[in-house]
Each structure stands twice: as C-alpha cells, then as structure tokens.
Amino acid sequence: MKLRGKGIACFFYGMGNTGKPNPSSAYVEVMQDGSANVFCGVADIGQGSSTVMTQIAAQELGIPFEKVTFTSADTGVTPEAGVTSACRQTFISGNAVRLAAKDAKEQLFNEAARILPAGIEKIASKDGYIYIENFPERKVSVGEVVTTLFKTGKVVIGKASFNPPIVALDDETGQGIPYAVYTYGTMVSEVEVDTETGQVDVIKITASQDAGKAINPMNIEGQIEGGIGIGLGFCLSEEIFLDKGLIKNPNFNEYLLPTALDMPDIEPIIVECPEPIGPFGANGVGEPSNVPVAASILNAIADAVGCRVKELPCTAERLYEVLQQSSN
Amino acid sequence: MGKKQLNLNVNGKPYELYVEPDKKLVEVIREEVGLTGTKIGCNNGECGACTILLEGEPVASCMMPAFKAHGKNIVTVEGLGTAQNLHPLQKSFLAYGAVQCGFCTPGMLISAKALLDKNLNPTELDIRQSISGNLCRCTGYKKIVDAVQGAAAELRGEKEVKWPVTTEDDIVGSSVTRVDGIPKVTGESKFANDYFFPNMAYAKTLFSAHPHALIKNIDTSKAQALDGVIGVYTSKDVPGPNIVGIMPHIKDTPVLAGDKVRCYGDAVALVVAESAEIAEEALSLIDVEYEPLPGVFTVEDAIKEDAPKVHEGGNLLLHRKMYRGDVEKGFSEAAVIVEDNFKTRMNEHAYIEPEAGVALFEGGVLKVYTITQGAHYHRGEIAVNLNLPVSKVRVIQTTTGGGFGGKIDVSLQVLVALAAFKTGRPVKMAYSREESMINSTKRHPYYMHYKIGARSDGKLTAVQAEIYGDTGAYSSHGPGVLTRTAASIIGPYEVDNIKADAYCVYTNNPQAGAMRAFGSPQASIAYEALMDELAQKLGISAVEIRRINGYRKGSVIPTGQVLTDGVGFMETFEKVVEKSEFNR
Amino acid sequence: MYWENYYLPETVEEVLKHLKDSNGNARIMAGGTDLMILVKNGIVKTREIVDVCNVKELNCIKEEGSLIRVGALTTHTQLAESELLKKKVKVLAKAASKVGSPQIRNAGTIGGNVVNAHSAADTAVALTALNAKARIQGAEGELEKPVSELYVEAGKSFVDPTKEIITEFVFDVPGENEATAFMRHAKRKALALPILNLALWLKTNSDKSMIEDVRIALGPMDYKPLRALETENILKGQPLTEKTIKEAQETIVKEIKPRDSFQGGASYKIEMAKVFLARAIVEAVSDLGGKIDG
Structure with missing residues (x-):
C-alpha cells in the first residue's frame, strides 16, 4: 500500500561563531575610470559569496556591477575574513565590504560635494555617477572624481573591518548573546510511503527562509535547494558505517548521497524581514535549509503511517522494521 | 613498459599521443591533451565528474583505459562552447543558477548534452534519468533540471535563454549571474588538482593502520631507497609544534602523528616522489611498529570512568550547560509531558571535489594553492608548523568544489607545504575519494534524550535535554557544534524553563567537525517529533502548537537573548503553511 | 602499473x-x-x-525464428533501448535499464555483466529467468552452456577470460501466454547495488487462469543468481489466485538464504523477496491481460 503524508518543521539559526569574536575585513580601491577593485579574504566554496560581495560593493559605491572586480581568499592580497562557515559571510564579510565601500564613497562624496557643489548630505551615487539627489541632472562621474583627487595626490582606498556584537556565554548557565543576528525558516515535506517495503519517496518540499534582504534571490534559492539535498540524504540514506573506528564505506558506491532521481520537487520561498545591522538588511542563508529537512520528512512519514522512526538514516529497512513492530 | 601511439579526436581536433598502455582516459585528457575541465571526483565511476562523450555517448572517463578510445571521437566540456560563444546549455546553466561550486558542472553539462542531442523534448524524468549518474552536492538538482529545460527550449527554437543576466534597477536584490560562472561552464576554472608546475613532485600520506596505538618505531629506509622517492617524512621532520586545530584553545591534532595514533585518519608519514604512483608504492614500504591500545568507539563507553583515554585530559571535551528558568516548575505546570530518545549517525560532507593542493616557493614565499574554506586560517597553521613568519606563507584558495564545513579544518595543507619546504620543489597532493573520506571531518552522530512539557492551551512550559555528540579522535569544531545545539535546543519555539546538557566526547572514531548547520539538523528531529506528539496529545494541530510558541519580536531564546528586530519566523511559517496546503 | x-x-x-x-x-x-x-x-x-570493444560482430540483438540472440558486447543502454526487447523480453530490457547509471550502461556489456560473476548482476538475473544459454568460444572450439551453469564461485566464472570469450546469449522468444517481469529494490534510485532483484518468466494457460510454467531468479542470494525452484514448483499448475501467490511467498521464504550485507539485513531481504515476487507475478499476469482472483 502507498500512503501519503505531510510533515512540518522549523528553524532559527544564528550567524557566525557562537559567542566568540569572528571579524572580517575588506579593502576597496576606486580607479580613475570609475571601476573598483574589492579585496576580502572570504572563500567562495560555491555558495556564491564572491558574487554577493561584488553586488554589495557595487550597490554601496553606486557604480555598475560589471565595473567591480572582487578578489577573494588569497592571503597575499586579501585581508582576513574568517572562515566560510556558520552562515557568516554575507552578514559579516558583507558588512566589512559594505563599510569599506562606504569609506571609499565618503572620500568620493567629499570631493564631489566640492565639484558639484552641494552639501554632502544631499548627494548620492548610482550607475557610476555622483549626483545631487533632488537634481539628478547635476552629476559628475565617479571616474572624474577619482581623477580629480589623484591630481591632488590622493588615491581612493576604503578599508573596514566588522565584528558582530556578541556576549560570550556563561560557562555555568549558557546565558549570553551567542549571535548578533538570526535567520528563520519553515519547511513542509510531502512523502509517499510504500508500506510493504518501507520505501519513502519525497514528493515535494516547500521551504521558506528569512533572508533579511535577498541580495541575490537566485543564489538564495540555490542554497535552500542544496541544503535540502544534504538534509534528504541525512534523513534517508547517508551513513558512515564504522567497525571499531574503521570506515567500511569510504566511497560513493556505498555512501549514498541523493541522485537527481531521489530529489523531490522543491518550492523555495524567500521572506525578507530586514535585519537592521545586516548589509542592506541581509542576514546569512547558507546552511540552515538543511536543518528541518529530516525532521519534516520524519513527521510526514509519521503522518502517513502512524508510527515513527527515531533513528537516522530512515532507510526502507529501518522504517519497515518500525512498521512491523507497530502492526504487531 | 613502452609508450604506445594513441590517436584521439578530442573536440574535433586530432591528437597523436604516445602514452603508457595502462593510462586511464581521464588522465590522458587532463595531462596529455591538457584539458582539465574533465574532473576526477571518485575514480570509481560513481560520481560522474569525469563524464565525457565517447562517440556521442556519455561515459565515465575515470573508469576507462585510454586505449579504449583509440581512433574515436571524444567531446569534453571544452568542446561545448567558449566564453565568447557559449553553448545554450552553458548559458542556461548560468542563467538558471544551476552552477554553484562548478566541480560537477562539466560532467553534468556533458550528460545533459547527450540527452539533448537525442531528445529536444525531454520530460523532467528524462532529464533526471540522464543526469542520474552525475552527483551534485550543492544544488539539490532542481536548477539543473530547469536549466536543461531552458536550453532545450532554445534549441527547439522556442525561447532564447535570457543571457547575460544583468542587474535590475538595484544591484542588491538582482539575481545576477555569478561572477565566477563563465569559467565554470567552459571548463577553464582551475581547481587545485588542475595546477601543474614544471619539475613538480607528488606527495602521498600514510594513514594509521590502527584506531588507537602507540607508535614504537617508523622505519622509512626501504621507502627512501625506492627509485623516484625524493623524501619520506615523519613527525620529527615537522619544524614547528606539529599541532593544528580550528578552535584556538583546543589545538589537539598532530600534522604527523608522533608517539600515538588516535584514529585511522591520522597521518603517520609523508612521501614525496617523482610521481603519485611511486609515492603510493613507497607508502607500502614504510614499516610502522605499532603497539595497539584499547580503543573506545561509542560515547557510552568513552564516558565510563575506566575508559581508555583518547587524550590525556580525558574523553569529555566539553559539557555545555544551557540553564534558564526552573524546569521542575515548568514541568509541574504542564498538562502534557512527552519524552523520547533519538539517534543520528555519522555523515560525510561528500563535496564532489576531493582535497588537493600544490605548494611551491616563489621569491622566498611559500605559496600554497589549495582547497579551503578559510585561507587565512590555513596560512596560520602552515606558518606555525613550519616555523615560518606568517608573511612568508601565502595561501591562495583555488576554485573549491564544495565544502559544507568539511574544508574548514586542515587536511593536507600543512603536509603539502611541508613537502615543498623539505624538498624545495613544487609538490602536489590530491586525495582520492577514499583518502578524503578517511581523513576528513564528519557530521557528529548524536544521542539525544528530550523531554518537553506544555500547558493545555499549547504553550510550552519546559524543555529538558541531554545530548551526546561523538566528536571522534579530535576536537575540530566539536565544542562549537554542541554549543550551537544547546543554544538552539528547541529551535524557534519559546520556552521559559530550560535545562540542556550537551556533551562533546572524544572516541577513536573519525573526527567529527563542522558540517552544514552545526548540530542543528540532529536536534531538530527530536524536538520537531515531540512538538507533533504534544499537539496530538493536546488535541491541537501541528500548525497551532508551532504558531503559539514560534519566535516573534520580543521572544527570549535559551541563552536569555531577547530577539528585537528582523524576526521573520512567523512570516516564513504562515507562507509555507499556506503554499503547501498543510492542514493538520 | x-x-x-x-x-x-x-x-x-x-x-x-x-x-x-x-x-x-x-x-x-x-x-x-x-x-x-x-x-x-x-x-x-x-x-x-x-x-574487445571493437569486435562489432558481437554487438547485436536479433530475432531468429523462435530464438533471440544477444551479442555479448551489447551494452546495457542498447538492451534497455531495444524495441524488440522492450516489446517481447521486458525482463531483460528493464534489468539493463536499472544498471548503475547512464555512464555505466553506455560502457558496460551483457557479456561482462555475466562473466564478472556477481550474483546480483541485473542482466544475469534476467538471463537466468529466461533460461538463456551462452555460446563460448575458445581455442578448443565452441561450447553452449546455460547461463545458470557459468558460476564457479562468487566472482569467478566458468568462462576463463584469459582463454575464451562469450560470443552471444540465446534464449526462446516468449510466446503467447508468456510474460516476464523484473523487480529491483535498492537504497537509492540510481548508482546503487540492489538490496534485491528478481526476474520472472511465466506462462499461463490460454484463458490466463492458471500458471503452466514459471521461472524465478533472484539476486543477491547465493554465489550466483538463484533459481527459486521450490517456489516455481508450488506455482506450476496452480490457479492465478491470491492464495497461490501466498503459498509461493511462504515457500520462497524457506527457499532463500540471503546474507546480511551493506545493502540490507538477511531478514529484510527475505521479506522483500515475498513482496517483489508477488508484484512480479501481478505485473506479468496483468501484461498478459489476466488478473489475480481474490
């Protein structure tokens, strides 16, 4: 018999190292043609931080995305950004990059205020131009401002570091402020269980996450979907088999991560509840779609068959055993 | 063994090569033809990263002798399109966000091309079937499937893939194409194993043969004597303190094990040779005299008083307490109390790119091209252990094929640096899938007991939990993992009375460390199950109990922190409940 | 080297x-x-x-009179996509379609699958249920031997790849009132060895109410694809009813002795043999246009 069920599970997840300082830093150089180089030690491991940092720098400087070149994770040229982990890079390195860009921008605005002329509080930048907010036709190109500064012997270099405000956890009670900001999310999984075999097919997963501000929505969807992939394997098939400390399955033949045929349809939903101290309101999104996957699938299985597996992975065999026990 | 003539036609270009008859096709394509877009992920035909077209059919080139392709036509990712003239699939993969780390991408593109060459109207199932031999750990496959559909539509002449994807009015908020995207779809991106330098040597690690043993002696003389071996190194050859660890206050992992091994993943010796094959052969010639010690392989055994000690200080690495309010009082106010035990197993990150690195001296600076999730952290460990000023070590992160926490810790970075330091030559190390899995960190197996109480109206009154995490032989991020679990002991649900005890325990198992979401997925299966059970017992819905207790502005988390702004939980909740038509 | x-x-x-x-x-x-x-x-x-990949004469699927001949170098992909097999010998096409991944199916051959002598090789299990014979050519001449007799021990074939070669497999075209089915249960939907695979060939009487003859092969149960002969005997001559299937299930439980393995525990494999035996019979009978009576 095939039975269907739905399960729900939720998460909240803090950005960065728990109750410990974990700063990041960045440099920005703006050149005479109005383009910019941005340097930050953040390691892009596929999650897309280099793209996000480029977007943040371009937005803050008000120059086109295509005119920003981002250099990442080379200790010979980039400053320290901490490790790519704990969803920290968009929030922490994103802030460092934004603040470094802001530092450079202030130098540009000071000079532009003189050129335009206008009060510094009345000017803004976009698409490579610095302009008076109420008179956008009164503008000067970023490149021109840099060139003018250069002629007076000044190079436009921005720098910044950022560390999230936290309070170390008390050893005896755990009380403190472990993380400065959090992301949240909810997931519903729908499964079909073959009660004769214990086989679980995950049909559909609907997953939301609060990104604060989605800097690159497609990237965030990719993180949500990828986290579901890892979570699904955690739930249904992945297990390191040990025999007195020896891994019996150190290969992809017997360590079974999901293939394209094992993955369900996924509907990612991005929620934007702005985070006041995030860059442009953003928080981190990398990891936690992974958190509620197994829980929501297990709840869906329980909904379908009325009994519960409490040990992962929930292989067909393990669920079959639980089904047998509950029917006896 | 003599080289033999091998004729290949690769991407329409004829090659007349002379290679050893036992070369594998992937090696010839990468090293002789020089096209490194084709990747090696498992060397066992199980991941698809090495997929090429042979006479139009996708095959695993890591499983194929090169001579099988003699006189035949091969297409690699470099044959699809160029940066200036991308194939519709390449455009589509970028436009739809089907590329993340990019390591599976070449093989994935090739499998997709094979499908579209035969069928321009594929169903979703056709696409999933066609890429079912290509593992991807980043994307969950959805965007890959969408991208193949997108390319098929363009090839049918229906709808062009939107390309390039540029910024909208605001740059922040635009789904611009990733900045490292084009080289990832053309095969130009250089991952660590794609670096080749003149005069480059190859290093291999000898891993421990025991889970727990004293090392009495290491005799490297036979290995040293093997023709082509440049050097064999042990713990004595490490100039610095021979210790690494991601948690600054708990550095406990030797670069090369000296007097003791604590798990099978311990590196015991390092061989540098003229070729990887010679280095491999030399490993079998190293005699290590072990004195096996009793080991501990479960948390239960490890915390017993008379348990063998993995480290001097005992097996309990951390007891993280998270105490708030009064749980006794909380449970006394509860109308319903539920409790249960839950268990999870050890998991592997399974990034498709195994660890690799190349180290060489240039102008007095030791440059290390390597996979990493933190170049500066790795730089520090290399400098300290080689006794070099930090400024004389330059770690350059190569395009990295996924990490998920598993490339945070030092794996082969200090070893490859040591090899270059000792030999003065450029040295490459590349772990096989097996070596990667034996050596790398894992997700902590958890043993959890949870007890949760709620009032009759559904409001949670207390949670009590004991959690044991098996961190294996070394700390890695273990204390961080257990601390995070304690700090979010019951997810996004507000409870005033909390008593959580999280224990991080050493065993002689493989070391567990950071893995995507640090201990949270494990705990989630426990409290979410019990939330459903509470709801059932209280006669309210699974939605209602979460709605009642879910975090809002002003909620207090287990550490006493008050959530102020940016608390989007309820919005994420209501949206998913509505979209998924969840109604129980 | x-x-x-x-x-x-x-x-x-x-x-x-x-x-x-x-x-x-x-x-x-x-x-x-x-x-x-x-x-x-x-x-x-x-x-x-x-x-032997360039020996073109060994790559073919032919129907000759009442026989089907499959060249030993026919790839799994070719078997899976063969219109002839899909129409007349579903068990073999489906078995081939379940092997590994597209990359493995494009390279791997039916001959290799048999000579490798793995007891759960999908096509070998199918060939065993089809009662196929292998033609073997060596220096001494030619030999024809049932596939089921090609196994010496686990991983060791009767065919010595240093001396001889399987050229083709031959079996009867399933005729009127004959149908086949292939079942496979694995931990993952691609790239996974089976927990259990089961191939069935079945012949009914003309009104599809009774099983006249049947062959059942399973892997991985033994050092070779296992013919469930006792279960076959229980089924032969019996009406197509749920009771018959139940009796067959009770017999197969006693007949197979799987081992615990990474893929699954022995007792689970036994339970799954019951499930998939029933499913295979139902599918084969339904393909013939018949049904199981309650």
Whole structure:
C-alpha cells in the first residue's frame, strides 16, 4: 500500500561563531575610470559569496556591477575574513565590504560635494555617477572624481573591518548573546510511503527562509535547494558505517548521497524581514535549509503511517522494521 | 613498459599521443591533451565528474583505459562552447543558477548534452534519468533540471535563454549571474588538482593502520631507497609544534602523528616522489611498529570512568550547560509531558571535489594553492608548523568544489607545504575519494534524550535535554557544534524553563567537525517529533502548537537573548503553511 | 602499473589468437566498468588486456525464428533501448535499464555483466529467468552452456577470460501466454547495488487462469543468481489466485538464504523477496491481460 503524508518543521539559526569574536575585513580601491577593485579574504566554496560581495560593493559605491572586480581568499592580497562557515559571510564579510565601500564613497562624496557643489548630505551615487539627489541632472562621474583627487595626490582606498556584537556565554548557565543576528525558516515535506517495503519517496518540499534582504534571490534559492539535498540524504540514506573506528564505506558506491532521481520537487520561498545591522538588511542563508529537512520528512512519514522512526538514516529497512513492530 | 601511439579526436581536433598502455582516459585528457575541465571526483565511476562523450555517448572517463578510445571521437566540456560563444546549455546553466561550486558542472553539462542531442523534448524524468549518474552536492538538482529545460527550449527554437543576466534597477536584490560562472561552464576554472608546475613532485600520506596505538618505531629506509622517492617524512621532520586545530584553545591534532595514533585518519608519514604512483608504492614500504591500545568507539563507553583515554585530559571535551528558568516548575505546570530518545549517525560532507593542493616557493614565499574554506586560517597553521613568519606563507584558495564545513579544518595543507619546504620543489597532493573520506571531518552522530512539557492551551512550559555528540579522535569544531545545539535546543519555539546538557566526547572514531548547520539538523528531529506528539496529545494541530510558541519580536531564546528586530519566523511559517496546503 | 600491453582486435578470431599467444597472461576486457575496479583494487592482475570493444560482430540483438540472440558486447543502454526487447523480453530490457547509471550502461556489456560473476548482476538475473544459454568460444572450439551453469564461485566464472570469450546469449522468444517481469529494490534510485532483484518468466494457460510454467531468479542470494525452484514448483499448475501467490511467498521464504550485507539485513531481504515476487507475478499476469482472483 502507498500512503501519503505531510510533515512540518522549523528553524532559527544564528550567524557566525557562537559567542566568540569572528571579524572580517575588506579593502576597496576606486580607479580613475570609475571601476573598483574589492579585496576580502572570504572563500567562495560555491555558495556564491564572491558574487554577493561584488553586488554589495557595487550597490554601496553606486557604480555598475560589471565595473567591480572582487578578489577573494588569497592571503597575499586579501585581508582576513574568517572562515566560510556558520552562515557568516554575507552578514559579516558583507558588512566589512559594505563599510569599506562606504569609506571609499565618503572620500568620493567629499570631493564631489566640492565639484558639484552641494552639501554632502544631499548627494548620492548610482550607475557610476555622483549626483545631487533632488537634481539628478547635476552629476559628475565617479571616474572624474577619482581623477580629480589623484591630481591632488590622493588615491581612493576604503578599508573596514566588522565584528558582530556578541556576549560570550556563561560557562555555568549558557546565558549570553551567542549571535548578533538570526535567520528563520519553515519547511513542509510531502512523502509517499510504500508500506510493504518501507520505501519513502519525497514528493515535494516547500521551504521558506528569512533572508533579511535577498541580495541575490537566485543564489538564495540555490542554497535552500542544496541544503535540502544534504538534509534528504541525512534523513534517508547517508551513513558512515564504522567497525571499531574503521570506515567500511569510504566511497560513493556505498555512501549514498541523493541522485537527481531521489530529489523531490522543491518550492523555495524567500521572506525578507530586514535585519537592521545586516548589509542592506541581509542576514546569512547558507546552511540552515538543511536543518528541518529530516525532521519534516520524519513527521510526514509519521503522518502517513502512524508510527515513527527515531533513528537516522530512515532507510526502507529501518522504517519497515518500525512498521512491523507497530502492526504487531 | 613502452609508450604506445594513441590517436584521439578530442573536440574535433586530432591528437597523436604516445602514452603508457595502462593510462586511464581521464588522465590522458587532463595531462596529455591538457584539458582539465574533465574532473576526477571518485575514480570509481560513481560520481560522474569525469563524464565525457565517447562517440556521442556519455561515459565515465575515470573508469576507462585510454586505449579504449583509440581512433574515436571524444567531446569534453571544452568542446561545448567558449566564453565568447557559449553553448545554450552553458548559458542556461548560468542563467538558471544551476552552477554553484562548478566541480560537477562539466560532467553534468556533458550528460545533459547527450540527452539533448537525442531528445529536444525531454520530460523532467528524462532529464533526471540522464543526469542520474552525475552527483551534485550543492544544488539539490532542481536548477539543473530547469536549466536543461531552458536550453532545450532554445534549441527547439522556442525561447532564447535570457543571457547575460544583468542587474535590475538595484544591484542588491538582482539575481545576477555569478561572477565566477563563465569559467565554470567552459571548463577553464582551475581547481587545485588542475595546477601543474614544471619539475613538480607528488606527495602521498600514510594513514594509521590502527584506531588507537602507540607508535614504537617508523622505519622509512626501504621507502627512501625506492627509485623516484625524493623524501619520506615523519613527525620529527615537522619544524614547528606539529599541532593544528580550528578552535584556538583546543589545538589537539598532530600534522604527523608522533608517539600515538588516535584514529585511522591520522597521518603517520609523508612521501614525496617523482610521481603519485611511486609515492603510493613507497607508502607500502614504510614499516610502522605499532603497539595497539584499547580503543573506545561509542560515547557510552568513552564516558565510563575506566575508559581508555583518547587524550590525556580525558574523553569529555566539553559539557555545555544551557540553564534558564526552573524546569521542575515548568514541568509541574504542564498538562502534557512527552519524552523520547533519538539517534543520528555519522555523515560525510561528500563535496564532489576531493582535497588537493600544490605548494611551491616563489621569491622566498611559500605559496600554497589549495582547497579551503578559510585561507587565512590555513596560512596560520602552515606558518606555525613550519616555523615560518606568517608573511612568508601565502595561501591562495583555488576554485573549491564544495565544502559544507568539511574544508574548514586542515587536511593536507600543512603536509603539502611541508613537502615543498623539505624538498624545495613544487609538490602536489590530491586525495582520492577514499583518502578524503578517511581523513576528513564528519557530521557528529548524536544521542539525544528530550523531554518537553506544555500547558493545555499549547504553550510550552519546559524543555529538558541531554545530548551526546561523538566528536571522534579530535576536537575540530566539536565544542562549537554542541554549543550551537544547546543554544538552539528547541529551535524557534519559546520556552521559559530550560535545562540542556550537551556533551562533546572524544572516541577513536573519525573526527567529527563542522558540517552544514552545526548540530542543528540532529536536534531538530527530536524536538520537531515531540512538538507533533504534544499537539496530538493536546488535541491541537501541528500548525497551532508551532504558531503559539514560534519566535516573534520580543521572544527570549535559551541563552536569555531577547530577539528585537528582523524576526521573520512567523512570516516564513504562515507562507509555507499556506503554499503547501498543510492542514493538520 | 596495471598492465603492459593493450590490444584492440576487431574479430573474434583475432581475440582468440591474442589470448593464445599470450598464454594466460592476457585477459579480455569488455566495457571495463567492473574490471577496472578489480584491477585498481589489486583483485585482478593481468599483464595484457585484450579489449574487445571493437569486435562489432558481437554487438547485436536479433530475432531468429523462435530464438533471440544477444551479442555479448551489447551494452546495457542498447538492451534497455531495444524495441524488440522492450516489446517481447521486458525482463531483460528493464534489468539493463536499472544498471548503475547512464555512464555505466553506455560502457558496460551483457557479456561482462555475466562473466564478472556477481550474483546480483541485473542482466544475469534476467538471463537466468529466461533460461538463456551462452555460446563460448575458445581455442578448443565452441561450447553452449546455460547461463545458470557459468558460476564457479562468487566472482569467478566458468568462462576463463584469459582463454575464451562469450560470443552471444540465446534464449526462446516468449510466446503467447508468456510474460516476464523484473523487480529491483535498492537504497537509492540510481548508482546503487540492489538490496534485491528478481526476474520472472511465466506462462499461463490460454484463458490466463492458471500458471503452466514459471521461472524465478533472484539476486543477491547465493554465489550466483538463484533459481527459486521450490517456489516455481508450488506455482506450476496452480490457479492465478491470491492464495497461490501466498503459498509461493511462504515457500520462497524457506527457499532463500540471503546474507546480511551493506545493502540490507538477511531478514529484510527475505521479506522483500515475498513482496517483489508477488508484484512480479501481478505485473506479468496483468501484461498478459489476466488478473489475480481474490
């Protein structure tokens, strides 16, 4: 018999190292043609931080995305950004990059205020131009401002570091402020269980996450979907088999991560509840779609068959055993 | 063994090569033809990263002798399109966000091309079937499937893939194409194993043969004597303190094990040779005299008083307490109390790119091209252990094929640096899938007991939990993992009375460390199950109990922190409940 | 170093000549998907490889009178996509379609799948249920032997790849009132060895109310694909009813002795054999237009 069920599970997840300082830093150089180089030690491991940092720098400087070149994770040229982990890079390195860009921008605005002329509080930048907010036709190109500064012997270099405000956890009670900001999310999984075999097919997963501000929505969807992939394997098939400390399955033949045929349809939903101290309101999104996957699938299985597996992975065999026990 | 003539036609270009008859096709394509877009992920035909077209059919080139392709036509990712003239699939993969780390991408593109060459109207199932031999750990496959559909539509002449994807009015908020995207779809991106330098040597690690043993002696003389071996190194050859660890206050992992091994993943010796094959052969010639010690392989055994000690200080690495309010009082106010035990197993990150690195001296600076999730952290460990000023070590992160926490810790970075330091030559190390899995960190197996109480109206009154995490032989991020679990002991649900005890325990198992979401997925299966059970017992819905207790502005988390702004939980909740038509 | 020489002959005659000349030091490679792993892991050692991928005469699927002939070098993809097999010998097409992944199916061959002598090789299990015979050619001449008799022990074939080659497999075209089915249960939907696979050939009487004859093969249960002969006997001559299926299930439980393995525990495999036996019979009967009576 095939039975269907739905399960729900939720998460909240803090950005960065728990109750410990974990700063990041960045440099920005703006050149005479109005383009910019941005340097930050953040390691892009596929999650897309280099793209996000480029977007943040371009937005803050008000120059086109295509005119920003981002250099990442080379200790010979980039400053320290901490490790790519704990969803920290968009929030922490994103802030460092934004603040470094802001530092450079202030130098540009000071000079532009003189050129335009206008009060510094009345000017803004976009698409490579610095302009008076109420008179956008009164503008000067970023490149021109840099060139003018250069002629007076000044190079436009921005720098910044950022560390999230936290309070170390008390050893005896755990009380403190472990993380400065959090992301949240909810997931519903729908499964079909073959009660004769214990086989679980995950049909559909609907997953939301609060990104604060989605800097690159497609990237965030990719993180949500990828986290579901890892979570699904955690739930249904992945297990390191040990025999007195020896891994019996150190290969992809017997360590079974999901293939394209094992993955369900996924509907990612991005929620934007702005985070006041995030860059442009953003928080981190990398990891936690992974958190509620197994829980929501297990709840869906329980909904379908009325009994519960409490040990992962929930292989067909393990669920079959639980089904047998509950029917006896 | 003599080289033999091998004729290949690769991407329409004829090659007349002379290679050893036992070369594998992937090696010839990468090293002789020089096209490194084709990747090696498992060397066992199980991941698809090495997929090429042979006479139009996708095959695993890591499983194929090169001579099988003699006189035949091969297409690699470099044959699809160029940066200036991308194939519709390449455009589509970028436009739809089907590329993340990019390591599976070449093989994935090739499998997709094979499908579209035969069928321009594929169903979703056709696409999933066609890429079912290509593992991807980043994307969950959805965007890959969408991208193949997108390319098929363009090839049918229906709808062009939107390309390039540029910024909208605001740059922040635009789904611009990733900045490292084009080289990832053309095969130009250089991952660590794609670096080749003149005069480059190859290093291999000898891993421990025991889970727990004293090392009495290491005799490297036979290995040293093997023709082509440049050097064999042990713990004595490490100039610095021979210790690494991601948690600054708990550095406990030797670069090369000296007097003791604590798990099978311990590196015991390092061989540098003229070729990887010679280095491999030399490993079998190293005699290590072990004195096996009793080991501990479960948390239960490890915390017993008379348990063998993995480290001097005992097996309990951390007891993280998270105490708030009064749980006794909380449970006394509860109308319903539920409790249960839950268990999870050890998991592997399974990034498709195994660890690799190349180290060489240039102008007095030791440059290390390597996979990493933190170049500066790795730089520090290399400098300290080689006794070099930090400024004389330059770690350059190569395009990295996924990490998920598993490339945070030092794996082969200090070893490859040591090899270059000792030999003065450029040295490459590349772990096989097996070596990667034996050596790398894992997700902590958890043993959890949870007890949760709620009032009759559904409001949670207390949670009590004991959690044991098996961190294996070394700390890695273990204390961080257990601390995070304690700090979010019951997810996004507000409870005033909390008593959580999280224990991080050493065993002689493989070391567990950071893995995507640090201990949270494990705990989630426990409290979410019990939330459903509470709801059932209280006669309210699974939605209602979460709605009642879910975090809002002003909620207090287990550490006493008050959530102020940016608390989007309820919005994420209501949206998913509505979209998924969840109604129980 | 794996091997020193690599030959790419184009005819069976050349293959046999190379083997003879090498005097036991050469070994046939077909698709290589299994052999490469065995060589890499040091389980198989050989000085020379005789790669038969260019022997075109061994790559074919033909219907000749009441027989179907499948060349030993036919790939899994070719088997899975063959219109002839999909129409008349579903069990073999489906078995081939379940092997590994597209990459493995494109390289791996039916001959290699059998000579590798793995008891759960999907096509070998199907061939066993089809009662197929293998034609083997060696220096001494030609030989025809049932596939089920090609197994010496786990991983060791009667066919010596240093001396001889399987050229083709031959079996009867399933006729009127005959149907086949293939079932496979694995931990993952691709790239996974089976927990259990089961192939069925079945013949009913003309009004599809009774099983006249049946063959059931299963893997991995033994050192070779296992024919469930007792279960077959229970089914033969019985009406197509749920009671009959239940009796067959009760028999197969006693007849098979699987081992615990990474894929699954022995007792689970036994339970799954029951489930998939029933499903295979139902599918085969339904393909014939019949049904199981309550």
